[in-house]
Each structure stands twice: as C-alpha cells, then as structure tokens.
Amino acid sequence: MTLDKVKLHKRVKIVRLGMCDQKVKRRLQELGFIRNQIIEKIFVALFNDPIVIKIRNYSVAISVNILKDIEVCE
Amino acid sequence: MRIGLIGNQNSGKSTIFNYLTNSRQQVGNWAGVTVDKKEVSINDNIIVDLPGVYSLNGYTIEENITINYINKLDVIVNVLDVTNLSRGLYLTLQLIDLNIPMVIVLTKQDKVNINVSRLSLLLDISVVDKSINEIVNKARNSSLNFKCENEDQAISKRYDYIDSILSSVLDECKENNCVDKIILNKYLSIPLFIFVMFIVYYISFNTISVYLNDIINNWFLFIESKISTLSIPPFYISLINDGILNSLGVVVSFIPSISLLYLCLTFLETTGYMSRISFIMDKMFRLIGLNGKSIISFIMGTSCSVPGILVSRTIENTDQRYITALLTSLIPCSAKMTIIMMFAKILFPVNTGIYIFFIYIISVFFIFLMAFILRKWIFYNTTNYYINEITDYEIPNIKKVLKITYNKITSFLKRVSKTLIISSIVIWFLYNISFDFSFVNMDGSILGVVSRKIAFLFYPFLGKNSYECAIAIVEGFVAKERVTSSLLISSKLNDMSVAELFNNSVAMYAFLIFNLFCFPCISSIVTLKKEIGLRLVLLFLVFQTFFAYVVAIIIYHIGILL
Ligand SMILES: Nc1nc2c(ncn2[C@@H]2O[C@H](COP(=O)(O)OP(=O)(O)OP(=O)(O)O)[C@@H](O)[C@H]2O)c(=O)[nH]1
Numbered sequence: 001m002t003l004d005k006v007k008l009h010k011r012v013k014i015v016r017l018g019m020c021d022q023k024v025k026r027r028l029q030e031l032g033f034i035r036n037q038i039i040e041k042i043f044v045a046l047f048n049d050p051i052v053i054k055i056r057n058y059s060v061a062i063s064v065n066i067l068k069d070i071e072v073c074e
Numbered sequence: 075m076r077i078g079l080i081g082n083q084n085s086g087k088s089t090i091f092n093y094l095t096n097s098r099q100q101v102g103n104w105a106g107v108t109v110d111k112k113e114v115s116i117n118d119n120i121i122v123d124l125p126g127v128y129s130l131n132g133y134t135i136e137e138n139i140t141i142n143y144i145n146k147l148d149v150i151v152n153v154l155d156v157t158n159l160s161r162g163l164y165l166t167l168q169l170i171d172l173n174i175p176m177v178i179v180l181t182k183q184d185k186v187n188i189n190v191s192r193l194s195l196l197l198d199i200s201v202v203d204k205s206i207n208e209i210v211n212k213a214r215n216s217s218l219n220f221k222c223e224n225e226d227q228a229i230s231k232r233y234d235y236i237d238s239i240l241s242s243v244l245d246e247c248k249e250n251n252c253v254d255k256i257i258l259n260k261y262l263s264i265p266l267f268i269f270v271m272f273i274v275y276y277i278s279f280n281t282i283s284v285y286l287n288d289i290i291n292n293w294f295l296f297i298e299s300k301i302s303t304l305s306i307p308p309f310y311i312s313l314i315n316d317g318i319l320n321s322l323g324v325v326v327s328f329i330p331s332i333s334l335l336y337l338c339l340t341f342l343e344t345t346g347y348m349s350r351i352s353f354i355m356d357k358m359f360r361l362i363g364l365n366g367k368s369i370i371s372f373i374m375g376t377s378c379s380v381p382g383i384l385v386s387r388t389i390e391n392t393d394q395r396y397i398t399a400l401l402t403s404l405i406p407c408s409a410k411m412t413i414i415m416m417f418a419k420i421l422f423p424v425n426t427g428i429y430i431f432f433i434y435i436i437s438v439f440f441i442f443l444m445a446f447i448l449r450k451w452i453f454y455n456t457t458n459y460y461i462n463e464i465t466d467y468e469i470p471n472i473k474k475v476l477k478i479t480y481n482k483i484t485s486f487l488k489r490v491s492k493t494l495i496i497s498s499i500v501i502w503f504l505y506n507i508s509f510d511f512s513f514v515n516m517d518g519s520i521l522g523v524v525s526r527k528i529a530f531l532f533y534p535f536l537g538k539n540s541y542e543c544a545i546a547i548v549e550g551f552v553a554k555e556r557v558t559s560s561l562l563i564s565s566k567l568n569d570m571s572v573a574e575l576f577n578n579s580v581a582m583y584a585f586l587i588f589n590l591f592c593f594p595c596i597s598s599i600v601t602l603k604k605e606i607g608l609r610l611v612l613l614f615l616v617f618q619t620f621f622a623y624v625v626a627i628i629i630y631h632i633g634i635l636l
C-alpha cells in the first residue's frame with residue numbers, strides 16, 4: 001500500500017521509497033524516511049493535499065504526489 | 075579563524091550569531107529565515123551565519139550556499155536544537171565525517187531536558203556555551219566515522235547510531251500541540267487564515283494608528299505654519315515646507331500603521347504560524363504554478379520586496395521559485411503602502427483599514443492572475459513537489475517581538491530617509507528651476523516641461539494630461555514612497571489638494587492600481603536580476619507594466635460608465 005492511501009492517524013511502517021526523482025528520495029531519507037521507520041498521517045489540507053506526516057518527533061508536510069511513491073505496511 | 079554556524083533550519087543559528095556578534099540578523103520561527111551568508115569580524119575571528127541545512131546534500135539554493143561555504147571554515151559550530159534532536163544529529167554525524175574541527179552549541183534547552191555530558195561523550199565532540207573563546211579552544215575532530223561505500227547504507231548507519239543514543243540523552247519527548255487540531259483543520263484552516271490576516275490589517279490601519287497619524291500630521295502642519303511666519307525669504311520657506319517637511323511628514327505619519335503591521339507580522343512569525351500558512355495554502359498555490367512556501371515570500375514582501383524576493387530561494391523547483399520572486403515584487407510593500415494609505419484616506423475617510431484590506435485582496439487576485447498567465451505561457455513544465463517542516467509553536471516573548479519589530483522599523487526608516495530628503499530637495503528644485511537655471515513657476519520648470527512631454531502616456535487612465543501624475547509615476551521607479559511625496563509636493567506648489575490633481579475618484583483608483591502593479595522600484599529590480607537573470611526580469615517588467623496599464627484603463631473606463 002502507498003502512503004497516500006493510508007487513513008488519518010493510522011501508524012504505518014515504511015517499506016520502500018519508490019520515486020524516480022533521486023533528489024527527492026535522498027531528501028526524504030535524510031529526513032528519516034528509511035525502511036522500518038514508523039510514521040503517522042496527522043493532518044490533511046483542503047483538497048486532501050498536502051499532508052502532515054509525523055516522523056520521529058517532528059512533523060513535515062509533504063505533497064500527495066510524493067506520498068504516492070512511498071510504500072508502507074501496517 | 076573563520077567560524078561558521080551550521081545547523082538545521084530553525085535551529086537557532088541566527089539567534090546565536092546575534093548574541094556572539096551583537097548583530098541584528100533576522101530571526102523567525104519557520105524554516106528558511108536566513109537565505110544568505112553573513113560574516114562579521116570579531117578580533118581575529120570571522121563569525122559566519124549561514125542558511126540552515128538538513129543535510130550536506132543540498133536541495134535548494136540557500137542550502138547550497140552553506141554547503142559550498144563549509145570547506146572555507148576553520149571551525150564548525152554545529153547548532154543543535156534539542157527539541158529536534160534526531161534530525162539535528164543526522165547533520166551532526168555528516169559534519170563529523172568532514173574532519174573539520176567542531177563544537178556543538180545546544181539551543182532550546184528551556185523546552186526539553188537533555189543530558190549534555192552524555193551527548194558530548196557519545197559524539198566525542200565538546201558541547202560549549204555561547205562564547206567565542208570556548209568555541210575556539212574546544213573545537214576538535216571526533217573519533218566517530220560514518221562513511222560508507224554506499225550512501226543508502228551511510229544514512230541507515232547514522233540513523234541507527236542516532237536511535238542508540240537518543241534514549242540515553244533525552245528525558246522526554248515533546249507532545250503534539252492540540253492547537254493544530256483547529257489551525258490545521260481541513261475546513262477551518264483557510265477561513266481562519268483569512269480572518270487572521272483581516273485582524274492584522276484592521277489592527278494596523280483602523281485602530282490607534284489613525285489617531286497617531288492625525289497627531290503627527292497636525293504636528294507637521296504646526297511646524298510648517300511656524301516656519302511660514304519666520305522672516306526668511308519665501309524661497310527657503312517653500313523649500314523647507316513644500317520640499318522637505320511636506321513629503322517627510324506624510325511618510326512619518328504612516329509610521330504608526332506600518333509599525334503596527336510589522337508588529338503583528340513579527341508576532342505571527344514568532345508563533346510558528348508561518349509554516350502552517352505555507353501548508354494550508356500549498357495546494358491552491360501549486361495549481362497556479364507557485365508553492366506553499368511562496369506565501370512566506372509574499373508575507374515578507376509586505377514589509378519590503380527585497381527580502382521577500384530573497385526568501386524565495388527556499389523553493390526547490392526553479393520555475394516555482396522564479397514565479398514567486400517575480401510576483402513578490404508586486405506585493406504592496408511598506409513603500410507602496412504609503413500610496414495606498416494616502417488614497418484610502420481621501421476615498422474612504424472612515425473605516426480606512428477595511429478598505430486597505432480590500433486593496434490587498436484585489437492585489438492578491440491580480441497576482442494570482444499573473445501567476446496563472448506566467449504558468450500557462452512561460453513556465454509550463456513545472457513539476458510541483460512540496461516538502462516543508464511544520465515548526466513547533468512558541469509563545470511569543472514580548473521583548474523579543476518588540477526588538478525584532480524595532481529592527482524592522484529602523485531599517486525601513488533608514489532606507490526611506492536616505493533617499494527621501496535628498497530626492498525631495500532635488501525634485502523641489504527641478505519643479506522650480508527652468509532649463510536656463512532661473513527660478514520659474516511649476517509650468518516652466520524642468521520637471522514641468524519634461525513631464526508634460528510624457529503626460530500623454532497616462533491620459534488613457536487619468537482622463538487628462540496630468541504632468542504631476544506623470545512625474546510621480548516616473549519617480550516611483552526610484553522608490554515607491556516617492557509617488558506619495560511627489561504628488562504632495564506638486565499639489566502644494568499648485569495650491570491644491572491631492573484629490574484635485576485628479577479629474578475624479580475613478581482616475582484616482584486607476585492611478586493607484588497602475589502604481590501598485592507597474593514596474594517595481596529599482597532595488598527590487600536589481601535583486602530580481604541577481605536571482606533570476608536580466609532577460610527574464612526585463613521581459614516580466616514589460617509584461618507587468620503593460621498589464622497594469624491595461625487594467626488601469628479598464629478600471630477608468632468602466633468606472634466612468636457606472
Ligand atoms: N525557546 C527557545 N527558542 C529559541 C532558542 N534559540 C532560538 N529560538 C527560537 O527559534 C526560532 C528560530 O531561530 P533562528 O535564530 O531564526 O534560527 P535559524 O537557525 O537561524 O533559522 P534559519 O535561518 O531558518 O535556518 C526563533 O523563533 C527563535 O526565537 C532557545 O534557546 N530557546
């Protein structure tokens with residue numbers, strides 16, 4: 001399942017970052033989006049994009065077109 | 075010795091820099107306040123404040139400024155925000171691999187308890203106080219090493235190490251703030267944002283500032299009347315009263331409003347609301363080729379376009395960055411505010427603040443329209459990613475807010491006073507001297523003759539050949555507050571009110587709109603050229619001036635029909 005499809009407030013584990021844009025991928029990895037990291041969607045903006053993700057102990061807002069390439073599991 | 079402050083965005087580098095060097099670098103509670111390096115020499119050392127970075131792989135222009143600078147440093151001061159330790163430590167571990175002598179300075183320790191000596195031990199780096207001596211004496215290389223063949227492995231290795239030390243140095247974890255349940259609510263967030271901005275403008279332009287404004291105006295009138303009674307030649311009286319005091323008075327009388335606006339915006343900047351506004355507006359902005367971060371440029375641009383344009387550096391995508399920088403120059407800045415306020419007072423003597431807010435809404439509408447046009451025909455290939463940190467809330471410290479506001483006001487005053495008095499005198503002379511250097515009335519003066527030649531250009535939206543307005547528009551190219559003072563000088567010399575310079579109120583509207591959207595002042599143009607290149611800027615200037623011209627004509631012609 002990809003992160004954009006996950007319900008609000010559900011905690012999931014990152015499986016893989018599948019984006020083609022290597023710069024975006026590297027940035028996410030460096031922000032802590034690495035395999036097995038637990039994350040949670042905490043807020044969505046109007047039109048359901050972007051979405052605030054809680055990772056470790058901070059929050060980062062990310063557009064849905066990026067979340068579509070983040071594979072996660074429960 | 076060159077000592078650089080390196081840390082995540084919003085970690086508190088500029089706060090420390092200001093403390094160490096007694097400077098006034100801008101500080102604010104959102105990611106990407108500092109977008110350029112700033113060096114200050116203290117004794118034998120050069121202290122450098124740098125833009126924040128999340129890692130040593132630059133993602134945006136301002137991050138690359140820092141990354142390219144690191145190799146010049148003799149000592150790295152790694153500024154580590156203890157409320158965001160895990161992400162901050164990622165950068166620390168990358169910095170350790172550079173083998174440049176380093177120390178750590180911790181910030182925001184008032185918010186979270188941390189075991190400082192254990193952290194220092196585990197990183198094998200000294201954690202020091204905010205003192206240049208300590209920094210210089212205790213800087214050294216760590217024995218740790220996280221280099222790997224493959225960067226993916228290195229990232230995991232660093233995070234594994236971070237996880238292993240976090241629990242032993244941190245006592246508690248900060249909790250999510252419940253205020254966000256309202257502020258970031260899907261349906262409430264945008265109405266709330268509009269309401270907040272309305273309140274900001276209401277406070278700034280409709281409350282105590284109105285009285286202060288009148289008091290200052292009366293005070294200047296009193297001084298002018300006193301000067302008129304002095305027994306000195308009328309030439310000097312006119313120079314002092316009409317040339318200097320008149321235009322100085324109007325700008326000074328707007329200071330209370332502008333100060334209140336700065337105060338409200340600084341308050342918002344300190345709370346952490348800025349990064350939330352960026353999140354709230356992102357989707358709508360991306361639809362028109364902008365980015366949620368554009369709104370920070372726009373809000374900064376309400377003080378002065380130049381820093382607003384520079385802040386667009388935090389936007390990753392080049393096209394979005396260009397559109398943001400260009401459009402920031404259209405935001406009504408404090409200087410344009412003097413034009414808006416002057417007309418607002420004439421057209422809407424009561425509830426001026428609401429009218430000014432309305433002008434802002436119109437400006438935003440035009441800016442969106444421009445963004446749409448730019449995206450459709452010039453920057454049509456934009457891919458639109460958005461990644462932005464939501465910073466923690468902070469209860470604004472009144473002393474800190476007042477200090478930042480004071481710095482903003484003084485820098486506005488410095489900027490304005492530098493040009494205003496000298497250019498007022500020059501303009502007064504040009505209005506009173508003919509080409510053969512004899513004193514004449516306005517009609518025969520250098521400015522009178524020259525501006526009459528170009529006045530026809532503005533006939534389509536003024537309904538007459540007004541050389542007073544023509545010259546004001548041209549002066550606006552130097553600095554926008556000149557438009558206000560130029561109109562005042564010519565109205566005084568003609569013994570008229572500013573309103574009488576125009577045929578009707580419709581022409582005033584058209585004139586106002588034209589001045590808000592035509593070419594920006596020269597310093598914005600220079601900054602834009604530096605940020606995005608001359609060709610594109612020139613193209614945009616022609617486009618925006620043409621656009622402003624057409625809109626002004628439409629307003630005028632629809633207005634007189636109604
Ligand atoms: N509570 C608390 N707040 C702090 C401390 N140091 C800095 N801040 C606040 O943290 C925010 C960010 O401070 P800045 O100095 O602008 O941070 P910066 O690292 O220069 O940020 P960028 O320029 O965006 O990279 C501001 O709101 C500061 O007031 C501290 O020790 N305690």
Ligand SMILES: [Mg+2]
Nearest residue numbers: 087088107108
């Ligand atoms: Mg800074």
